[in-house]
Amino acid sequence: MDIVYISELKVDTVIGIFDWERAHRQVVILNVELGTDIRAAAEHDDISKTLNYKAVTEALFGFVRDSEFQLIETLAERCAALIMVEFNVPWLRLSITKPGAMRQAKDVGVVIERGTPLSPIPGSRLGNANG
Numbered sequence: 001m002d003i004v005y006i007s008e009l010k011v012d013t014v015i016g017i018f019d020w021e022r023a024h025r026q027v028v029i030l031n032v033e034l035g036t037d038i039r040a041a042a043e044h045d046d047i048s049k050t051l052n053y054k055a056v057t058e059a060l061f062g063f064v065r066d067s068e069f070q071l072i073e074t075l076a077e078r079c080a081a082l083i084m085v086e087f088n089v090p091w092l093r094l095s096i097t098k099p100g101a102m103r104q105a106k107d108v109g110v111v112i113e114r115g116t117p118l119s120p121i122p123g124s125r126l127g128n129a130n131g
């Protein structure tokens with residue numbers, strides 16, 4: 001399986017369980033790894049045959065900016081569902097962090113994996129004995 005990824009996407013949004021958090025937007029940072037197979041795109045050098053990270057980034061950014069969830073868990077699940085449905089992604093790993101939410105920590109957050117990974121590419125270094 002190949003991966004297209006987006007690293008440290010920063011978005012201002014309404015998130016949190018406390019009154020002050022409903023009144024002041026905060027930064028959340030997203031990292032996403034999207035399972036895919038890049039071979040057709042590479043063979044034809046054709047953007048239409050791959051997962052366009054610009055399109056995914058813009059969809060995620062707009063969704064998170066306009067959302068108003070209490071929990072980062074809810075935000076993570078909804079982002080995962082959006083990506084899997086709108087972009088036909090079979091597997092993803094997604095993290096959301098809230099930098100500065102805890103004075104004592106650099107950041108706090110959640111990491112989720114959803115869906116089923118594509119089969120290993122036969123002959124790849126990451127494949128197992130059965131390909």
Ligand SMILES: Nc1nc2c(c(=O)[nH]1)N=C([C@H](O)[C@@H](O)CO)CN2
Nearest residue numbers: 015016017018070071072073101102
């Ligand atoms: N597992 C979680 N724990 C907490 C969350 C959360 O979204 N998921 N949120 C908060 C508050 O909103 C916090 O960010 C304020 O400091 C606390 N714990």
